[in-house]
Amino acid sequence: MKIIDCIVLGVACLACTPSDYYTLQGTLPENSKATEVYLLTGEGKGTDTLAKSTVRGDRTFTLKGKAENRLLYLNMGNYGGRVYFYSEPGEYQLKKIGNNYLVETGQEGMQSRLNAHLEKIEKNSTERFDLQKRMAETSDEGDLESLGRENERLWKQGNDLLLDMVTDFSGSSVAAMLVQDNMWIISYDFKLFTRTVKAMGDGPDSEIRKEIMEKYEAAKQKQLTGKAPDFTLPDLKGENVKLSDYKGKYLLIDFWASWCKPCRMKIKELKKEYGRLQELGIEVIAISCDKKKEDWLKAVEEDQPIWKQLRVDQEINGSDTADDYKVEFLPTLYLISPDGMVLDTNPGMEEIEHVVKNNK
Known part of the structure; x- marks a missing residue:
């Protein structure tokens, strides 16, 4: 009977060999006040704790457990960052890279990838x-x-x-x-x-x-697709301009505002690309989302764009043109086809050339 018990015990031990387990060691940052570290299945609601370790006086810790063979999160208390750990069997070490950390391994596998x-x-x-x-x-x-x-x-x-x-x-x-x-x-x-x-x-x-x-x-x-909404908006001279005025031409519409630094940088970029846009047969118009007319005029005077300048005007248009075009961020640009269809949103120069050449 004792012999049988020994055999069963031996089989059980083989089934739980160290080859099925991981060991993860590391040292927390000097400013860390964490007393424990955790290995979690995710973040937020529904997260399970698979392992935890007490942080020693020298800020070191050791996590051991059965390899889950899936992506987990190492939570280091007050450390503000996400540390991925794909728990395959083996030895692992916490390593600092730049301002963050990763779990270093000397073996080929998911973690090394x-x-x-x-x-x-x-x-x-x-x-x-x-x-x-x-x-x-x-x-x-x-x-x-x-x-x-x-x-x-x-x-x-x-x-x-x-x-x-x-x-x-x-x-x-x-x-x-x-x-x-x-x-x-x-x-x-x-x-x-x-x-x-x-x-x-x-x-x-x-x-x-x-x-x-x-x-x-x-x-x-939320994306603008299909037919571009028509509009009637004032230009710098107070004359009304419609989208339909550009029927039969490719049109690049730039929604921007004077207070938006990326918008002002985009204007400089477009000035450099304007010649190429003209060669491709593309007209450019800008629609300012500035609430104050004087802010718009001042920015135009400073930046000196060389294409048609319009401003959102609900009284003239009957609606907010930026809302009609589903603008969420500034700047936002739309490439419109000669028949008034939206071809692309926020295209780069290469994308514009590709779209226009493939739509001729």
Whole structure:
């Protein structure tokens, strides 16, 4: 009987070998006051705690548990950031990168794949933070313009890096979690949202995926599509201009305001691209959302745009043109076809050239 008990015990031990477990060690920041760290299944309501560890006097901790083989969150108390941990069997170490942390591993697997993306994203984030600091400290218009272009490049690069990460885990629950966690970036730009949903791919049904798709459908309903709303608005001379006046021509409409710095930078950008837009047969008009006429006139005098300038006027038009065009952020640009259809929202020069050439 004792022999049988030993055999059963041996089988049980084999089933719970260390190869099924992870060990995660680390040291909290010097300013941390956390007394415990937690390994969580998510954030907010419905989150489960899978493991926790007491923080020692030297701020170190050790988390041990059975590998879940899924993406989890390491919560470090008062540390304000999200630390991903894909709990495969093995040894892991908390590592500081830039202003954030990641879970380092010496083995190939999901965590190492994730880290490769996170390190690139953190580098981009640090560069953007430093650049924005420089922008806040300079008053030179030339420097601001140059820094503004670099800031835009870094933002686009950051978006591409995020998409690369989601694509790498396409079709999995990991991809859906990454999209949900970065919704504050993704939902700002519907084009980016669309690309991200495509990159996320089909995957297992979950509340996270359902919530993402509901938000995407809601965002889609807010997009201006189909026939562009006609309008009647005053120009600088007080003469009324209608959208229908441009029938038969491609039209780029720029919604902006004098108080909007990105809008003013966009004007400078459009001035450089205006010649090429004219070559493509595209007319440009600007619609100011300024409430005070004098603010609009002052900005136009300062920036000297060379295309038609209009201003939102509910009394003349009968409605708020910005609302009619579903404008949520400034600046917002629309490319309109010769027959008055909305072709694109916030297009870059390459997108404009592509759309126009493929619609001839």
